[in-house]
Amino acid sequence: MAISISNHQVPYNTHDYFDVTFSNDTILTLVTHTPSYVDMWISDIERIHRHRLHSLVVGLDIEWRPSFNRNIQNPVATLQLCVGRRCLIFQLLHAPSIPQSLVNFLRNPNYTFTGVGIESDVEKLVDDYNLGVERMEDLRTLAAEAYGEWELKNGGIKSLAERVLGKEVNKPKWVTMSKWDQQWLKPAQVQYACVDAFLSFEIGKVLISGNYN
Structure with a gap:
């Protein structure tokens, strides 16, 4: 399935915006290491979705630089959140510092964070940054229960996207294994991170909602 990315070319070093187009959806993606832009993103999400804040679904994913030494585990480099057609890639x-708005957002009991293997992702966020999530659902478990297909419990975002959404996604290995800790992410990394979070939201x-076939 066609995926493309375009850079808004923001003339600041605090943040950048990209349009990531996946299938028929264009996702406005904010990439930043600046706490005030995280504040702004969360504020925008809660304003746009103010009528459904009692049951908000948020796609969640993380990335870190892979280590080829089993005794070394690199810290989380990026946290990706997605609601609707808006994605945040926060370069932790x-x-x-970590803004209080993000701590509160992740801890809101009315918000359900969804992802593949989300428990281990959250465990890593807690270990590395003391960032906990109040309410989460693993997409693999949800899909297995929804379809009665227990092999889905071993699935990844790629197989779940195909089963639940009928959409194919390409996940290049070189991007998966790339340097997520660099200060300026490559467009391919932004695209990859955004699509993972967007699919986590869409599948969740x-x-x-129970509106699956």
Whole structure:
């Protein structure tokens, strides 16, 4: 399925915006290490979705630089959140601090964070940054229960997107294994991180609402 990305060419070093187009959806993606832009993104999300804040679904994913030494585990480099057609890629590793708005957002009991293997992702966020999530659902478990296909419990975002959304996604290995801790992410990394979070949201929204085939 065609995926493309375009850079808004923001003339600042605090943040950048990209349009990531996946299938028929264009996702406005904010990439930043600046806490005030995280504040702004969360404020925008809660304003746009103010009528559904009692049951908000948020796609969640993380990335970190892979280590080829089993005794070394690199810290989380980026946290990706997605609601609707808006995605945040917060470069935790380069942030001077973690905004309270993000702590509160992740801890809101009315928001359900969805992802593949989300429990281990959140465990890593807690270990690396003391960032906990109040309410989460693993997409693999939701899909297995929804379809009665227990092999989905071993699935990844790629197989779940195909099963739940009928959409194919390409996940290049070189991007998966790339340097997520660099200060300026490559467009391919932004695209990859955005699509993962967007699919986590879309699949979660379908499975939680019960509107699946």
